[in-house]
Amino acid sequence: MSDTLPVPADTPFVRGHTARLPTRHGDFSITSYRDAQLQVEHVVMHVGDVAGEAVLMRIHSECLTGDIFGSLRCDCGPQLELALQRIALAGRGLLIYMRGHEGRGIGITEKLKAYTLQDQGLDTVDANLALGHAADLRRFDAAAFILQDMGVRSVRLLSNNPLKVLALEELGIVVQARQPHEVPSNPENAGYLRTKRDRMGHWLG
Numbered sequence: 001m002s003d004t005l006p007v008p009a010d011t012p013f014v015r016g017h018t019a020r021l022p023t024r025h026g027d028f029s030i031t032s033y034r035d036a037q038l039q040v041e042h043v044v045m046h047v048g049d050v051a052g053e054a055v056l057m058r059i060h061s062e063c064l065t066g067d068i069f070g071s072l073r074c075d076c077g078p079q080l081e082l083a084l085q086r087i088a089l090a091g092r093g094l095l096i097y098m099r100g101h102e103g104r105g106i107g108i109t110e111k112l113k114a115y116t117l118q119d120q121g122l123d124t125v126d127a128n129l130a131l132g133h134a135a136d137l138r139r140f141d142a143a144a145f146i147l148q149d150m151g152v153r154s155v156r157l158l159s160n161n162p163l164k165v166l167a168l169e170e171l172g173i174v175v176q177a178r179q180p181h182e183v184p185s186n187p188e189n190a191g192y193l194r195t196k197r198d199r200m201g202h203w204l205g
């Protein structure tokens, strides 16, 4: 971790512990961070010395259904796998796994309610709105802290989401480049991806 950059003393974020984590994608280290704001622990999967410039980086928002159960309703699971593969292949980089981001911040129960509304014909955005939520409630200040703590000075961000780039830049993160992170679609998530492209401005083909 960086000894060179000052980390604010009054932060709600605290580094936990680092361990070696060999995976089927390659050999990673994993570091936990306590987030007193969201009352969760985020984890970072990292490879190589990430202090410095132009670090390959993915911020992955928790998606229990996609990441764990192989849901076809979204593209989260394949995006997570692809990101770990790309970072392992690069030999240097990190994936910040943001807990508390489930359902773009609405939580698992509300996301399941949104799924039911989507099965009745609403798209992802309107389902959130019908439940009384904004389309996207995620905050990235924990990610900004983690990058600073790890000494990351600029990133090559794996993402298709222009608002994510803006949100990170507003927090002072230098996004040197944005690299597309598109995975093949399937019949179950075609509408979801279309909504991301047409209503949320994602750079998707």
Ligand SMILES: Nc1nc2c(ncn2[C@@H]2O[C@H](COP(=O)(O)OP(=O)(O)OP(=O)(O)O)[C@@H](O)[C@H]2O)c(=O)[nH]1
Pocket: 059, 060, 061, 062, 063, 064, 073, 074, 075, 076, 079, 101, 102, 103, 104, 105, 106, 111, 114, 115, 124, 128, 158, 159, 160, 161, 164, 181, 196, 202
């Ligand atoms: N509210 C809601 N959240 C969803 C739905 N499907 C997936 N999610 C959540 O969306 C989050 C991932 O955000 P996405 O919009 O897919 O992608 P992104 O992170 O903004 O953009 P990329 O960096 O390009 O992947 C995860 O927290 C998922 O749990 C859905 O139908 N409704």
